[in-house]
Amino acid sequence: MKKIIKKVEKYYKSKEVSLFFYPLACLLYESGAKEEAFDLLVEGVAKFPRYLLALIKIAQILIDEEKYEAAESYLETVLNINNSNVLAWELLALSYEKQNKIEQAINAYEKLLVLDPSPKVKSKLLSLASSYTPNVEKVKEDLAQNSSIQKPLNSKETDTSDIVILDVEKPVETKKQEETAQNLEQNKP
Structure with missing residues (x-):
């Protein structure tokens, strides 16, 4: 494993900017050089702040060290x-x-x-x-702070604030159908 680490490290150091810091850090971490691996990851993330694998590896190391x-x-x-x-x-x-x-x-x-x-x-x-x-006091506090919650209406109460009445005339066909229905009812034996 040491030979692999040395080869990867040599390649990484030969490049001015390289993503090889991540595999090198993983190898170092697995070989027990945890502090060196962590430092290398932080240094690499400073250059590549959107490198997800490196960010996750840093988080894993921190979790292992109970730095949640x-x-x-x-x-x-x-x-x-x-x-x-x-x-x-x-x-x-x-x-x-x-x-x-x-x-x-x-x-x-x-x-x-x-x-x-x-x-x-x-x-x-x-x-x-x-x-x-859940913390009952916290729930009560949240409810008290939320002014958009209103008390429910009683069964006899009606909230008419959002009712809109439209004056719509029935279509002619509907009127004819109603007249026909009334005539049929009147002519029933």
């Missing part, structure tokens, strides 16, 4: 660039879950479920949703 908030930032950047990246949604949901941000984790798993309707994702979402109890 920092990982969130990188994953949100990925999702701003490509909102259908399954791995980014998966890692973001995991990051939220590890921080006990259950509501955000549920939302992330719901979005992931649309992209990846696998039994694993469904199971995880059901597990989180069944254990989640």
Whole structure:
């Protein structure tokens, strides 16, 4: 593995601007040089800020180091660039879950479920949703702040503010049909 790393590193250093920082960083990370791999990824992302694989790898490293908030930032950047990246949604949901941000984790798993309707994702979402109890005070506060919610009408009340009455004359054919129907009824035995 060291020979491969040296060859890739030599090639990477021979180029002024190269995307080879990513495979080199992955090799370094797998060989145990995690700090060097992380630094190389950050340096590469500074040159190529929309390189999704590198952004995701940085987030994975941060999650491995339990730096979930920092990982969130990188994953949100990925999702701003490509909102259908399954791995980014998966890692973001995991990051939220590890921080006990259950509501955000549920939302992330719901979005992931649309992209990846696998039994694993469904199971995880059901597990989180069944254990989640919303903060009642927060719900009350949200309801109080939302002024657009009105009390429901009683069964005897009618909201007439949006009723429009149009004065429309019936077509001639309809009038003739009604007259014919009335004549038929009058002539019944």
